[in-house]
Amino acid sequence: MSTSSLIITAAGALAIAGLTLVVFRVGRREAGLPPGPPTVPILGNLHVFPTVRMHVKFTEWARVYGEIFSLKLVDGTVTVLSSLEAVWHVLEHQHHVTSNRPPSTIARMVADDLHFPTLNPDTRWKSYHRAAKVILSSSAAERHKPVIEAEVCQLLYDFLNEPEGFFDHARRCSTSITLSIVCGKRAPRHSTPYVKEFYRMMSDWIRLLESGAALDLVPPLRYLPEILAPWKAEVRKVRQWMQELYMSPVKECEERETKGTSNGCALEAIRENAGDWKLTRSMVGFLGGVLVEAGSDTTALSMHNMILMATAHQGAQRLAHEEIDRVVGNDRLPCYDDLSRMPYVKAFILEVSRLKPTAPLGFAHAASGDAMHKGYRIPQGSMIFLNYWAISRDPALFDDPEKFMPERYIEHPQGFGKAIRTRAEQSSPDEDSFLRIWPSVAFGAGKRKCPGMYLGQNILNLAVVRLLWAFSFNQPRDSSGKELDIDIWNDKPGILGAPFPFDCRIQVRSPKHAEIIRQSYRDSASVFEPFEQELGEADREWVAASRVD
Numbered sequence: 317m318s319t320s321s322l323i324i325t326a327a328g329a330l331a332i333a334g335l336t337l338v339v340f341r342v343g344r345r346e347a348g349l350p351p352g353p354p355t356v357p358i359l360g361n362l363h364v365f366p367t368v369r370m371h372v373k374f375t376e377w378a379r380v381y382g383e384i385f386s387l388k389l390v391d392g393t394v395t396v397l398s399s400l401e402a403v404w405h406v407l408e409h410q411h412h413v414t415s416n417r418p419p420s421t422i423a424r425m426v427a428d429d430l431h432f433p434t435l436n437p438d439t440r441w442k443s444y445h446r447a448a449k450v451i452l453s454s455s456a457a458e459r460h461k462p463v464i465e466a467e468v469c470q471l472l473y474d475f476l477n478e479p480e481g482f483f484d485h486a487r488r489c490s491t492s493i494t495l496s497i498v499c500g501k502r503a504p505r506h507s508t509p510y511v512k513e514f515y516r517m518m519s520d521w522i523r524l525l526e527s528g529a530a531l532d533l534v535p536p537l538r539y540l541p542e543i544l545a546p547w548k549a550e551v552r553k554v555r556q557w558m559q560e561l562y563m564s565p566v567k568e569c570e571e572r573e574t575k576g577t578s579n580g581c582a583l584e585a586i587r588e589n590a591g592d593w594k595l596t597r598s599m600v601g602f603l604g605g606v607l608v609e610a611g612s613d614t615t616a617l618s619m620h621n622m623i624l625m626a627t628a629h630q631g632a633q634r635l636a637h638e639e640i641d642r643v644v645g646n647d648r649l650p651c652y653d654d655l656s657r658m659p660y661v662k663a664f665i666l667e668v669s670r671l672k673p674t675a676p677l678g679f680a681h682a683a684s685g686d687a688m689h690k691g692y693r694i695p696q697g698s699m700i701f702l703n704y705w706a707i708s709r710d711p712a713l714f715d716d717p718e719k720f721m722p723e724r725y726i727e728h729p730q731g732f733g734k735a736i737r738t739r740a741e742q743s744s745p746d747e748d749s750f751l752r753i754w755p756s757v758a759f760g761a762g763k764r765k766c767p768g769m770y771l772g773q774n775i776l777n778l779a780v781v782r783l784l785w786a787f788s789f790n791q792p793r794d795s796s797g798k799e800l801d802i803d804i805w806n807d808k809p810g811i812l813g814a815p816f817p818f819d820c821r822i823q824v825r826s827p828k829h830a831e832i833i834r835q836s837y838r839d840s841a842s843v844f845e846p847f848e849q850e851l852g853e854a855d856r857e858w859v860a861a862s863r864v865d
């Protein structure tokens with residue numbers, strides 16, 4: 317054999333060996349990673365990765381592989397945390413390396429580096445976070461209560477007049493609250509043009525984010541010409557749309573300042589402190605837009621879940637009605653102070669959040685460096701999921717975890733069952749400090765924990781107690797009048813635990829309740845007015861007609 321053919325044969329053998337090595341290495345779970353389902357070459361676990369109801373599959377896997385397990389997606393790693401202890405140890409204690417977000421090419425293409433929840437905790441994120449913490453702190457949330465009270469009056473009024481539209485009314489209410497508090501403008505109707513546009517843009521934005529995940533898995537797709545990549549035109553459209561929708565409230569806020577009609581919204585405070593908080597004008601606009609984006613739908617779908625669970629659990633609803641009637645009676649609406657005397661209603665709200673959560677897997681974090689838990693490595697770059705669904709159903713924490721039992725929160729302030737109560741008697745509080753993150757872990761953990769938690773809780777608490785005071789929520793009936801069961805697990809696909817619209821017979825509890833609802837809606841006009849300066853003609857007409865009703 318000649319020297320040249322020897323070289324060619326050796327090179328070929330080397331290439332085959334290299335390729336074989338790559339084929340067997342890519343997709344394989346490296347030593348030291350948490351266990352997980354068996355992998356196949358190249359794909360890893362991609363072929364079994366769930367595309368719908370991810371939290372349910374993750375919880376099944378957690379039962380097999382434990383409180384921390386891993387999945388391989390081609391060369392990338394996903395780590396799933398399914399116990400309070402793992403969340404506490406990884407996301408709280410090691411937050412310095414577990415607070416990134418998974419890279420999103422689409423988010424950068426649409427929003428540059430302006431979209432707070434998708435940024436890594438660098439200088440820009442710190443500016444946003446600082447501002448959001450100030451404007452949404454627990455003391456700031458106290459100042460927002462009058463707006464919430466007034467908007468919840470309209471929520472009751474809308475339910476009274478058009479009970480079949482309850483899904484839209486809940487969404488209008490949460491959106492109008494965040495819009496008023498953050499941007500100083502409200503939405504009296506769910507068809508208010510700004511809100512309609514906002515949700516149309518959001519729907520395209522979420523679709524882009526979801527389908528765009530492929531770009532991060534297979535980066536060369538980014539370089540496809542536009543004719544083969546129609547999403548590029550979609551990116552341009554959403555980018556332009558988002559800019560317009562997020563910047564217009566800043567302009568309105570500036571105009572109100574010039575006219576001397578400022579209304580105390582958060583954008584005013586953000587603009588005033590923009591220098592100290594290192595925020596440019598675009599960042600101010602995007603912070604406002606992102607807070608409305610992150611706060612409206614989450615809170616609305618929490619309300620939907622509350623109504624769904626009240627309808628499906630008539631016994632619990634009866635107990636809540638009895639408690640509300642005892643504490644408040646039927647001469648006035650319940651207010652915030654009443655809640656401290658309503659342990660059952662508070663327990664009801666906590667139990668719905670446990671069993672039917674808003675964010676069953678939180679929002680994914682990513683590791684900026686290696687983290688460890690119980691000897692397992694969470695490698696730099698790994699995506700990290702907080703499996704709230706598994707934690708909320710952990711039999712080590714809760715008795716009969718699959719059962720809807722608000723009483724558990726009356727027997728123990730955190731709803732924990734016998735196992736934890738016995739354990740608490742035997743161990744030191746320090747050993748069990750991870751238990752403290754329940755139930756607020758519904759809002760995430762570590763540095764990325766939801767900054768709107770207090771506002772979200774205040775909206776939800778008041779909306780639920782007032783809705784239950786005013787209405788009974790009953791199962792739908794068939795043509796023969798027989799009550800039909802409703803499917804509480806019929807959720808839309810996606811990362812949020814959002815139910816599909818469902819049937820529910822909503823009835824006001826008495827004519828007196830109805831009169832109080834109408835009167836309190838009319839009385840709310842003075843709270844609404846400062847936030848109605850930019851309303852268009854159709855909204856103004858609707859508002860005027862509804863207030864003389």
Ligand code: HEM
Binds near residue numbers: 675680768
């Ligand atoms: C019941 C209502 C709400 C629920 C259940 C909820 C839940 C969550 C969760 C699970 C996260 C992810 C936390 C993490 O990554 O560890 C989050 C993040 C966030 N939430 Fe909320 N949220 C609610 C209401 C609100 C409200 C009212 C606002 C603001 C007006 C808000 C603004 C945000 C923002 C800006 C982030 C991103 C924080 C970051 O990435 O650093 N949320 N929320």
